[in-house]
Amino acid sequence: MTAALTSQLDSAAIQANRSEPYARHECSGAKAVDQIRLRLGVINAEIECSIDGLADEYAELYGGYDAHGGDAMVSVRVGRGRSRYTMGRRFVVSGSEGRMFSVRRIEEVLPHVEWALNWEVVRRMDDFLQLHAGVMERDGVGVVFPAAPGSGKTTLCAGLLSRGWRFLSDEFALIDGEGMIHPYPKALCIKEGSFEVMEHLGLPMVQPRRYRKGKKGRVAYVNPRVAGDDSLGRKCRLGHVVFPKFEQGATPRLRSLTRGETGFELAQLSFNLRKKGNEGMTMLMGALQGADCHRLESGDIDRTCDLIEKSLLG
């Protein structure tokens, strides 16, 4: 008999044609402004940009997605500006609280717009408890893959996507007060080290080796619609929580976790638990009721996906 207490402190617009995702507004004497309106699952996102070509890149990245017809929940602006420090020319990405990123090279723009959209979701979508996690769905049951960056959750989501699972997100689990998970199916952001895996999975990347994203270096994107017309997931209940950790050459292994351990670890991976306080904890506990919880040591993508399908789908 040992009493154990595990504790951890948190260390840690302009109007557009509503039926078209991509609209251009020409104003005499001013730079044309593209307005991109995307329905990203439960999030209505808007990007206003005055940089040539970015709207075309977005059209490729989110081909097959619908435009949203309501008000934008998150919006990001991107245009040209100056560095605050050197006064050099920059591409400036701004959100609801002003400037978020300024980058020098055009190939850094789209990844930082994508990143800014995520930050705006963190800032503004407080109806949901937000967890840093990939989310996939099969037969109406959601599987959440919570993990810190670099744990392989995006690659894992891509692997399951290529096998007919439906994609909800590779970054966010958005949980409501009923314990349901909502989709936010942004394009998957693939680091250079996983480009070969995407080729192996048969998932075409948008402009591989073009984009750069800060410390991640070269990245590419996968539009999840390339896996089929039915590849985007809908709101679903949480059936399984799987904490992935990629180890090169490891034999894939799953081991069970208690829901207590799982809830504790999920609390550390929430973007807004501190903001939501007790209500957020209650939402987390509600979602965990009835969920099976595991830790996954992942390795080769095919063997890892085989293990997940065999263990979770039966």
Place this chain on the structure above:
Amino acid sequence: MEPLRTKPTSLPKRREDVTYHIIDDEALIYDPDRGATHRLNSTARFIWEQCDGISDCEAIAQELTSVWNATRQQACDDVIGAVGSMVENGLLKVNRDR
């Protein structure tokens, strides 16, 4: 004022403004002031539930021996250790002895 050292005669009392969630045989406590989450295993959960400010550590240890197969000394050491840890993490107050 320096916090009192936990003793068998200490009277630990749970904080009422934290949220306490039972999940299977464990529990999670969320402390909104510190933004901290704590996990209690089944024994720590039992001890927490006894910390009513009326029972001292010795009495809680006695209760523990009636539920778990442990000697009174083991139980007393365990209660004092767990209470001390919970006090350190701001979940309990021990402001007087019996």
